[in-house]
Amino acid sequence: MSETDAVRLTRPNTVVSESKAAARIRVAAAEAFAENGYGGTTTRDIAARLGLSPAAMYPHYKSKEELLYAISYEGHLLCVELLTAADPIDETPAVRLASVVRAFTSWQATHHARGRVVQYELTALSPDHYREILTLRREISRVIERIIRAGAKDGSFVVPDVAGVNLAINSLCVDVCRWFPGGGFTDPDAVADLYAELALRLVGAGT
Amino acid sequence: MSETDAVRLTRPNTVVSESKAAARIRVAAAEAFAENGYGGTTTRDIAARLGLSPAAMYPHYKSKEELLYAISYEGHLLCVELLTAADPIDETPAVRLASVVRAFTSWQATHHARGRVVQYELTALSPDHYREILTLRREISRVIERIIRAGAKDGSFVVPDVAGVNLAINSLCVDVCRWFPGGGFTDPDAVADLYAELALRLVGAGT
Amino acid sequence: MSETDAVRLTRPNTVVSESKAAARIRVAAAEAFAENGYGGTTTRDIAARLGLSPAAMYPHYKSKEELLYAISYEGHLLCVELLTAADPIDETPAVRLASVVRAFTSWQATHHARGRVVQYELTALSPDHYREILTLRREISRVIERIIRAGAKDGSFVVPDVAGVNLAINSLCVDVCRWFPGGGFTDPDAVADLYAELALRLVGAGT
Amino acid sequence: MSETDAVRLTRPNTVVSESKAAARIRVAAAEAFAENGYGGTTTRDIAARLGLSPAAMYPHYKSKEELLYAISYEGHLLCVELLTAADPIDETPAVRLASVVRAFTSWQATHHARGRVVQYELTALSPDHYREILTLRREISRVIERIIRAGAKDGSFVVPDVAGVNLAINSLCVDVCRWFPGGGFTDPDAVADLYAELALRLVGAGT
DNA sequence: AATGAATGAGGCTTCATTCAT
DNA sequence: CATGAATGAAGCCTCATTCAT
Numbered sequence: 001m002s003e004t005d006a007v008r009l010t011r012p013n014t015v016v017s018e019s020k021a022a023a024r025i026r027v028a029a030a031e032a033f034a035e036n037g038y039g040g041t042t043t044r045d046i047a048a049r050l051g052l053s054p055a056a057m058y059p060h061y062k063s064k065e066e067l068l069y070a071i072s073y074e075g076h077l078l079c080v081e082l083l084t085a086a087d088p089i090d091e092t093p094a095v096r097l098a099s100v101v102r103a104f105t106s107w108q109a110t111h112h113a114r115g116r117v118v119q120y121e122l123t124a125l126s127p128d129h130y131r132e133i134l135t136l137r138r139e140i141s142r143v144i145e146r147i148i149r150a151g152a153k154d155g156s157f158v159v160p161d162v163a164g165v166n167l168a169i170n171s172l173c174v175d176v177c178r179w180f181p182g183g184g185f186t187d188p189d190a191v192a193d194l195y196a197e198l199a200l201r202l203v204g205a206g207t
Numbered sequence: 208m209s210e211t212d213a214v215r216l217t218r219p220n221t222v223v224s225e226s227k228a229a230a231r232i233r234v235a236a237a238e239a240f241a242e243n244g245y246g247g248t249t250t251r252d253i254a255a256r257l258g259l260s261p262a263a264m265y266p267h268y269k270s271k272e273e274l275l276y277a278i279s280y281e282g283h284l285l286c287v288e289l290l291t292a293a294d295p296i297d298e299t300p301a302v303r304l305a306s307v308v309r310a311f312t313s314w315q316a317t318h319h320a321r322g323r324v325v326q327y328e329l330t331a332l333s334p335d336h337y338r339e340i341l342t343l344r345r346e347i348s349r350v351i352e353r354i355i356r357a358g359a360k361d362g363s364f365v366v367p368d369v370a371g372v373n374l375a376i377n378s379l380c381v382d383v384c385r386w387f388p389g390g391g392f393t394d395p396d397a398v399a400d401l402y403a404e405l406a407l408r409l410v411g412a413g414t
Numbered sequence: 415m416s417e418t419d420a421v422r423l424t425r426p427n428t429v430v431s432e433s434k435a436a437a438r439i440r441v442a443a444a445e446a447f448a449e450n451g452y453g454g455t456t457t458r459d460i461a462a463r464l465g466l467s468p469a470a471m472y473p474h475y476k477s478k479e480e481l482l483y484a485i486s487y488e489g490h491l492l493c494v495e496l497l498t499a500a501d502p503i504d505e506t507p508a509v510r511l512a513s514v515v516r517a518f519t520s521w522q523a524t525h526h527a528r529g530r531v532v533q534y535e536l537t538a539l540s541p542d543h544y545r546e547i548l549t550l551r552r553e554i555s556r557v558i559e560r561i562i563r564a565g566a567k568d569g570s571f572v573v574p575d576v577a578g579v580n581l582a583i584n585s586l587c588v589d590v591c592r593w594f595p596g597g598g599f600t601d602p603d604a605v606a607d608l609y610a611e612l613a614l615r616l617v618g619a620g621t
Numbered sequence: 622m623s624e625t626d627a628v629r630l631t632r633p634n635t636v637v638s639e640s641k642a643a644a645r646i647r648v649a650a651a652e653a654f655a656e657n658g659y660g661g662t663t664t665r666d667i668a669a670r671l672g673l674s675p676a677a678m679y680p681h682y683k684s685k686e687e688l689l690y691a692i693s694y695e696g697h698l699l700c701v702e703l704l705t706a707a708d709p710i711d712e713t714p715a716v717r718l719a720s721v722v723r724a725f726t727s728w729q730a731t732h733h734a735r736g737r738v739v740q741y742e743l744t745a746l747s748p749d750h751y752r753e754i755l756t757l758r759r760e761i762s763r764v765i766e767r768i769i770r771a772g773a774k775d776g777s778f779v780v781p782d783v784a785g786v787n788l789a790i791n792s793l794c795v796d797v798c799r800w801f802p803g804g805g806f807t808d809p810d811a812v813a814d815l816y817a818e819l820a821l822r823l824v825g826a827g828t
Numbered sequence: 829a830a831t832g833a834a835t836g837a838g839g840c841t842t843c844a845t846t847c848a849t
Numbered sequence: 850c851a852t853g854a855a856t857g858a859a860g861c862c863t864c865a866t867t868c869a870t
Contacts, residue, residue, distance in 0.1 A: 038246070053831050054865080055866080059830075161401060172375060179374070184371075185371075195375070249839065262841080262857080265840095470835075478861070534658075537658075538661060581804040585799075592741075593788070599785075608789070615827070618822065663844080665843085673851075675843095676851070679851095
């Protein structure tokens with residue numbers, strides 16, 4: 001059962017250092033990567049945001065790519081955990097979908113910088129790290145897919161194409177990190193509420 | 208009337224050189240930028256895709272940023288023209304929406320490389336060029352918004368929030384360039400048909 | 415009184431770094447600039463003279479032009495101080511003139527490389543730096559002018575045109591850096607002694 | 622007799638093309654070299670001054686260095702001819718010296734751009750061309766030297782050191798191209814008259 | 829843990845020059 | 850003759866990274 005897989009991931013891991021300094025570096029780097037892309041960000045940029053010298057990150061991360069990997073890994077892991085936790089599996093598919101979409105949307109809005117790194121900087125990872133991350137991404141996509149499939153099965157959802165609709169809902173949520181804040185929205189919850197309703201419409205269970 | 212604005216944009220323009228060589232460079236650069244980001248792409252990368260020396264682009268573009276600008280400008284311009292042309296303004300809002308979403312989705316799928324440059328590399332533009340591009344982007348968003356507004360007015364659409372739903376539909380279409388091909392789709396038309404239907408669901412006019 | 419201005423200039427200043435490495439770079443660069451001109455000198459040339467990599471100068475100077483500025487500034491400053499210090503203001507104009515011309519000539523001969531940079535590379539400075547340097551140059555010219563004026567006043571000098579003769583004496587001294595060593599001279603003092611006598615002839619106080 | 626050597630030099634020569642276009646290029650290049658140094662001048666700079674493309678100079682000069690050589694050669698040649706012609710060998714040494722210094726000074730002032738190239742860009746010449754030019758330079762220096770020696774011999778001049786004084790007078794004249802126009806002078810004749818008088822003072826024959 | 833100096837590699841761009849037109 | 854496109858070499862400078870301190 002993949003629900004229990006998340007447990008595996010909450011073990012203390014060696015990718016994402018828990019030291020305070022390392023965490024600060026991750027935050028600064030995520031912002032820089034989000035603004036300028038991985039390739040457009042220099043170690044100087046990151047260090048400058050922290051008032052440190054460029055050499056200061058090396059005791060914490062072996063390289064710039066390792067830093068990206070840590071950010072990406074942590075971001076994906078948080079997503080998996082968040083979505084898994086947000087799914088009230090004993091409720092109706094509609095309630096479950098609304099809950100998960102609300103949580104996912106809110107997270108993308110709140111952590112839009114991190115979100116952009118997670119979504120747009122995959123190609124800058126080393127092949128090994130890329131593979132590592134891909135397994136987490138599949139996990140994310142499946143959380144919503146399971147719900148759609150459950151709704152389709154019990155007839156509460158009417159979908160032309162489970163995979164396609166799943167893709168669309170995930171896509172909708174993911175793209176939030178690109179434009180938020182903007183388009184008239186500055187409150188993550190407002191987008192989250194709207195998108196929860198729109199997701200229900202997409203599965204033919206809307207108002 | 209903003210419908211007629213597109214006419215203004217079809218004038219021969221000075222940003223996007225029409226020489227054969229310049230066009231080839233734009234294509235190669237768009238692919239490179241899409242794969243590695245603007246900051247992650249070198250002038251060598253671009254030249255190598257064309258079998259030219261890195262210096263060969265300079266008779267055609269003053270700098271790497273000017274090249275990005277030309278690609279971005281052309282991409283946005285094509286989008287505006289495409290969407291405007293795809294809107295059968297005498298039809299019902301539902302027909303219009305389906306037509307425009309189908310066209311937009313198909314374009315993002317077919318030209319996903321160009322799409323990524325258009326959507327994700329805005330921050331690499333110089334401030335002046337960025338401003339220039341922003342005016343085109345507003346135009347794009349308004350095409351779908353006008354249709355939603357028409358449908359809301361005549362009662363064929365039921366939307367909780369015109370701006371929010373407009374944002375969502377645009378977002379859905381735009382994000383296609385991120386994942387296509389993938390998620391089981393390799394045919395632009397298949398995604399386009401699906402998304403046309405999903406857009407109708409989002410405005411409360413779905414099947 | 416402009417005699418006291420030199421004091422202002424002896425303050426530790428921020429243009430000319432006092433670090434050992436920065437000073438070595440200045441010396442190597444001055445030699446290179448003197449031999450090949452600023453535009454004809456590469457950062458590689460300079461680094462090679464020191465056995466360093468071309469990048470090694472950048473922790474010390476922001477750019478090649480900043481390096482030129484530091485050399486030029488230091489050179490002009492040393493000249494001002496040298497001339498000021500060499501003027502025994504309580505002596506007769508003839509003694510003063512001989513002393514100052516001897517010192518100036520000797521300096522131009524001894525530091526001919528630096529002298530060429532100071533005299534011939536002004537146009538390579540940025541406009542701001544050029545302006546900064548000009549104020550120092552005016553100071554230099556005035557040291558000898560004051561002496562000529564004093565001699566003209568007390569009748570010990572007979573000059574057709576104070577400004578013109580001043581220009582000529584300065585010109586004579588300055589040009590030493592162009593040809594020295596050469597023309598049969600290899601000893602700075604020999605030229606200095608000759609030029610001290612010639613300067614007296616120019617003011618009509620020669621033997 | 623070296624006076625007659627100049628005849629040899631007035632033969633039509635192959636270095637300095639007499640075509641109109643080639644001459645225009647030489648003028649533009651001399652100005653550019655004078656302002657920015659040989660190394661600091663690009664073929665584009667030169668072409669831009671003429672409203673031509675950088676490739677346009679190649680039908681006239683094989684390379685940038687050949688162009689410098691032509692300018693330098695022509696400049697030196699003109700100097701030799703000028704000085705030789707300006708020396709009224711039947712007059713007294715004082716008259717001869719005044720005449721030659723006046724001519725030399727006036728030329729350096731009038732042709733200060735060309736003068737700078739002639740005096741300061743020797744090191745940019747190829748070794749072969751450099752050698753070629755050196756023979757002309759020796760000729761120049763000898764014109765004044767002969768006069769000083771004649772004056773010393775007949776007692777009209779009193780000089781401590783013929784070679785040194787010769788060096789000084791040449792140096793004085795040459796340095797004019799560095800500062801002219803400036804120092805209050807804009808009329809070549811004014812400097813020429815002053816310097817003629819100063820030269821007489823330097824040889825102990827002044828007023 | 830953090831830094832400033834240093835570096836090899838490489839970035840973008842310009843250079844002098846060639847060549848087809 | 851003159852040009853615009855092209856190029857190999859090179860220019861200045863920045864990069865990620867190391868290392869002594």
